[in-house]
Every structure is written in C-alpha cells, then in structure tokens.
Amino acid sequence: xxxxxxxxxxxxxxxxxGLNLTFETADGPVQALKDIDLSIRKGxxxxxxxxxxxxxxxxxxxxxxxxxxxxxxxTVNGMSPEAARRARAxxxxxxxxxLYPWRTIEGNIRLPLEIMGYSRAEQAERARRVLDLVDxxxxxxxxxxxxxxxxxxxxxxxxxxxxxxxILLMDEPFGALDEIVRDRLNEELLxxxxxxxxxxxxxxxxxxxxxxxxxxxxxxxxRPGRITDVIESPLPRERPLDIRDTxxxxxxxxxxxxxxxxxHVDD
Amino acid sequence: MKNILPVLTVVAxxxxxxxxxxxxxxxxxxxxxxxxxxxxxxxxxxxxxTMSQQRPRLPAPHQVVVELWxxxxxxxxxxxxxxxxxxxxxxxxxxxxxxITLSATFLGFAIGTGLGFVLAIGIVHNRAMDxxxxxxxxxSQTIPIIALAPMIIVVLNSVGIVGLVPKAIIAAYLSFFxxxxxxxxxxxxxxxxxxxxxxxxxxxxxxxxxxxxxxxxMPYFFASMKIGIAAALVGTIVGELPVQQGGLGxxxxxxxxxxxxxxxxxxxxxxxxxxxxxxxxxxLIQRRTLRRMGMAP
Numbered sequence: 222x223x224x225x226x227x228x229x230x231x232x233x234x235x236x237x238x239g240l241n242l243t244f245e246t247a248d249g250p251v252q253a254l255k256d257i258d259l260s261i262r263k264g265x266x267x268x269x270x271x272x273x274x275x276x277x278x279x280x281x282x283x284x285x286x287x288x289x290x291x292x293x294x295x296t297v298n299g300m301s302p303e304a305a306r307r308a309r310a311x312x313x314x315x316x317x318x319x320l321y322p323w324r325t326i327e328g329n330i331r332l333p334l335e336i337m338g339y340s341r342a343e344q345a346e347r348a349r350r351v352l353d354l355v356d357x358x359x360x361x362x363x364x365x366x367x368x369x370x371x372x373x374x375x376x377x378x379x380x381x382x383x384x385x386x387x388i389l390l391m392d393e394p395f396g397a398l399d400e401i402v403r404d405r406l407n408e409e410l411l412x413x414x415x416x417x418x419x420x421x422x423x424x425x426x427x428x429x430x431x432x433x434x435x436x437x438x439x440x441x442x443x444r445p446g447r448i449t450d451v452i453e454s455p456l457p458r459e460r461p462l463d464i465r466d467t468x469x470x471x472x473x474x475x476x477x478x479x480x481x482x483x484x485h486v487d488d
Numbered sequence: 489m490k491n492i493l494p495v496l497t498v499v500a501x502x503x504x505x506x507x508x509x510x511x512x513x514x515x516x517x518x519x520x521x522x523x524x525x526x527x528x529x530x531x532x533x534x535x536x537x538t539m540s541q542q543r544p545r546l547p548a549p550h551q552v553v554v555e556l557w558x559x560x561x562x563x564x565x566x567x568x569x570x571x572x573x574x575x576x577x578x579x580x581x582x583x584x585x586x587x588i589t590l591s592a593t594f595l596g597f598a599i600g601t602g603l604g605f606v607l608a609i610g611i612v613h614n615r616a617m618d619x620x621x622x623x624x625x626x627x628s629q630t631i632p633i634i635a636l637a638p639m640i641i642v643v644l645n646s647v648g649i650v651g652l653v654p655k656a657i658i659a660a661y662l663s664f665f666x667x668x669x670x671x672x673x674x675x676x677x678x679x680x681x682x683x684x685x686x687x688x689x690x691x692x693x694x695x696x697x698x699x700x701x702x703x704x705x706m707p708y709f710f711a712s713m714k715i716g717i718a719a720a721l722v723g724t725i726v727g728e729l730p731v732q733q734g735g736l737g738x739x740x741x742x743x744x745x746x747x748x749x750x751x752x753x754x755x756x757x758x759x760x761x762x763x764x765x766x767x768x769x770x771x772l773i774q775r776r777t778l779r780r781m782g783m784a785p
Contacts, residue, residue: 306690312688313684315684319679322782323782364782365782
C-alpha cells in the first residue's frame with residue numbers, strides 16, 4: 222500500500238487525454254481508439270489487456286510515435302511522442318525478437334548504440350552490462366540461431382535497455398513462448414523492473430501475466446477500442462511466483478476477467 | 489554425392505538421344521552419296537559415316553568435344569599462331585575468342601549490376617522513381633536485343649566509342665534488369681517489425697539502408713546476379729555479331745557462313761561452359777557470404 226502511494230505522487234510520464242484514432246480501411250473507417258484518458262506515472266508497471274482489436278497495441282504504438290492519433294492529446298515525458306522518440310525516451314520490445322542473423326548477440330545489442338553514436342568502448346561496456354542484466358552474460362559472441370526462443374527475446378529486451386530510455390514499451394513480448402519459459406521470463410522482468418526503476422507499458426492477453434506483473438491493469442474492449450476498467454493492484458512489489466495462489470491475486474484476476482466480459486456484452 | 493547417379497543417367501539419356509538424332513539427320517547425305525556411287529551401305533557403315541562427316545547437319549557429341557579440344561589446347565600448343573610458338577593467343581582458338589567475350593561480359597555485368605543497384609535504391613527510396621522507372625525497365629526488355637544491338641553499335645560508333653565498350657553496353661542492357669527486379673524486392677524484404685524498430689531508434693534512412701535493408705537484400709542480390717551474368721554473356725555474344733572483332737559470337741556467325749556446323753556447336757558449348765562457370769562462381773561466393781551472414785543453412 223505504501224508503494225502505491227509513492228507512485229501516486231510521482232510525475233506522469235505518459236499522459237493521454239481524449240485520444241481517438243481511426244484507421245481508414247477498404248471496408249470503411251475502423252475506430253481503433255476511442256476517448257482514451259490515461260495517465261502513467263514514473264516507475265509504474267502498467268499492463269494493457271483485452272481481446273484482439275481492442276487497441277492495446279495501437280495505444281502503445283501511439284506512445285511510440287509509430288501511429289498518429291486522429292484527435293486528442295498525448296504527451297510522453299512532457300513532449301509530443303515524436304519529440305520523445307527523437308530524444309530516445311523509450312525502448313520498444315516487439316512480439317518477435319527481430320534479431321539480425323548476421324550479427325552476434327552483442328552486435329545486435331550494439332546496433333541501436335551505433336545508430337545513436339555511442340563510442341565503441343561505451344558500446345562494449347553497455348552491451349556487457351545489459352547482457353548481465355538479462356542473464357545472458359557469456360552469450361555475447363553467439364549468433365541468434367544458436368539461442369532458444371526465450372533467450373532471443375531476452376536479448377531483444379537487453380537491446381531495448383542498452384540505451385538510457387526510462388520508459389520500456391513491450392508488445393506481447395512473451396506471446397510466442399511456452400508457459401514455463403514465460404513464467405521464468407515474467408519473474409526476471411519483475412526483477413529487472415525493480416533494479417532499473419523503469420516505467421513499463423506492457424501489452425498482453427494473458428490474465429495471469431497481467432496480474433502478476435502490473436501495478437496497474439488497463440482492461441480494454443474492441444469495436445471501438447476503449448478502456449473499460451483500470452485496476453490498481455493491491456499486490457506488494459515483491460512478488461514470488463506462488464503469489465498467484467493467494468486470494469488477493471485470484472481476486473484481481475477475477476476482476477480483470479469480469480472487466481473483459483463486460484466489454485464483450487456490447488457485441 | 490548421392491546425386492551423381494541420377495545426373496549421369498540424365499546425361500546418358502541426352503547423349504543417346506543426340507546420337508540417334510545424328511544418325512537420323514545426317515543419313516540423307518550419306519545415302520545420296522552411296523546411291524550416286526552405286527554402292528550398298530551396311531548399317532555399321534551408315535552409322536559410322538553419319539558421325540564423321542565434315543559438315544553434318546548435326547555433329548555427333550564426340551565431334552564437338554574433339555573440335556573443342558583442337559581449337560583450344562591443340563591450337564595453342566601446336567598451332568603456328570598458338571601461344572606456345574608465338575607467346576600470344578592464336579586468333580583461331582576458342583581461348584582467344586572466349587577471352588574477348590569474357591572481358592566484355594565482365595565489363596557489361598559490372599555496369600549492368602551497378603546500374604540495376606542504383607535504380608533499385610532509387611525505386612525503394614523515391615516515390616517518383618517507384619512509380620516511373622519500373623515500366624520503362626520492363627519495356628526495355630520487351631525489345632528484341634538482336635534488333636537493338638546493331639543500333640547501339642552504330643550510334644556509339646558515330647560518337648567514337650568502339651571496341652569493348654559497345655558490346656559491354658549491350659551486355660549491361662540485358663543484365664541490369666534482373667538486378668533491378670531482385671534488388672527492389674530484396675531492399676523491401678525487411679519485415680514491418682524491423683523497420684518499426686529502426687524508427688524507434690530514430691535511425692536515418694541511410695542507417696536503415698546500410699544496417700538493415702542492404703544486408704537483408706543479399707540473398708536476392710546473389711540470385712539476381714546469377715541471372716544477370718548469364719544475360720550479360722548472351723548480350724555480349726549478340727553484340728559481337730555486328731562488330732565482327734572476335735569473340736564467341738563471331739565464331740558462331742563465321743561458322744554459319746561457311747556451313748561449319750561443328751565450329752558452331754563447339755562455340756555454342758564454349759559459351760555454355762563459360763556461362764555455367766560464371767554462374768557457378770557467383771553461387772560459390774553466395775554460399776560463403778550467406779553462410780557467414782547466418783542467412784543460409
């Protein structure tokens with residue numbers, strides 16, 4: 222509860238007001254986001270959950286300046302998303318690791334650093350540090366195909382952490398992995414979040430994953446994509462995997478499920 | 489080497505068919521001559537004669553092989569004008585003519601590949617070029633090169649460009665096309681996630697090109713170069729026909745002037761062997777490069 226209070230007082234990092242986004246498609250306009258009001262404070266771990274087409278990924282992409290809202294305002298670190306992107310305010314982890322096969326793991330992590338103009342020595346130092354952070358120390362000289370899917374996704378998280386963005390946007394990063402690997406990576410991600418104190422926006426469609434990781438869960442529903450519920454998690458920041466068997470956890474999961482069901486009544 | 493047996497079987501089948509066709513196509517001349525001389529031909533005599541004529545309609549495979557050998561190794565080592573006796577290549581040897589063709593092919597291939605590469609970059613990065621260049625590139629390939637080649641030679645000749653360059657330009661005309669098509673596809677091969685990723689890092693178009701598009705396009709680049717170099721060889725040979733200054737094309741043409749079918753076929757095979765070697769060399773570089781890049785199994 223004490224943790225919840227400290228995050229409450231922190232400054233907003235991402236602030237959206239009356240955000241709308243309509244895609245023009247061949248079948249006519251599709252409203253991907255409707256009247257989104259959301260404020261994410263520094264150090265929060267916010268999950269976006271909902272069925273496909275609810276706009277959770279679209280919202281993350283708007284934050285990242287990969288999509289442009291039709292109306293409404295959004296600021297990232299007090300700037301426009303474009304300015305924030307140019308200032309390299311965030312690291313983005315996509316659904317697929319997207320590692321380059323012709324680069325070693327270290328080479329892949331150096332890639333954004335090369336683009337951002339870090340010195341060679343600095344690149345090496347940062348690559349080493351983030352590889353240790355995701356428990357891939359010693360794998361720097363391997364090529365992507367020599368690593369398992371879970372390790373590849375860890376490398377892609379390391380790559381997003383390599384430059385000092387204090388926001389981490391993750392779009393279903395563990396969606397393609399099996400349950401066991403996913404559990405372990407969830408645990409590691411929480412530890413990473415504690416150590417780095419980043420603000421994390423996390424898209425998922427797994428209820429246990431959302432509840433286990435988040436300080437706040439944003440439940441969304443489709444057609445048009447909108448927020449139906451925002452749930453503050455009462456769970457402590459320190460979360461062993463077996464917290465998922467506690468009544469508090471089950472209660473939050475239940476509320477998320479209710480929120481998802483409520484969104485479906487409209488169909 | 490499990491593949492060797494099927495390959496040999498196919499080769500043997502082709503040879504058998506070829507020999508059969510040799511007998512069938514050349515027997516008319518043999519029978520005419522026998523009829524005029526009033527002699528009866530046994531089957532063995534007929535077959536032997538069809539395979540050893542001076543100017544057969546279709547030379548037998550071994551005649552072509554012998555001619556290939558004679559007009560390369562034998563000519564250069566024992567011929568009066570050969571390399572062994574004069575220190576320079578004989579103008580009657582396929583090595584001499586092959587080299588003339590090869591040098592124009594290389595130059596044309598280099599020009600064509602460079603042009604194709606530059607056009608592809610333009611098409612991928614520039615909206616106006618994307619809309620306008622490709623139809624012209626396709627149109628350029630619909631004109632029969634055999635009709636266009638003399639025009640190119642004449643026009644270039646009138647501005648004082650003669651020798652190697654006009655032939656190379658005809659070769660380039662044929663070889664730029666597969667490179668444009670392949671490289672446009674290749675430079676657009678990175679998937680949406682990888683391009684978005686570059687955007688999140690605020691990478692410039694140049695950095696995206698250099699670090700993502702170019703490496704991703706390599707398999708496409710090699711595939712189009714394989715087609716391109718074979719096309720360059722064809723273009724060079726076609727270009728040699730009106731120029732008449734040596735090359736495999738000239739051997740083909742003079743062979744047909746004098747009814748030297750064996751010479752035509754051996755020049756044809758020399759061209760085919762050359763093409764196979766060129767494509768093979770690119771394939772080898774492709775395998776090594778892509779394996780090093782982790783893009784080939």
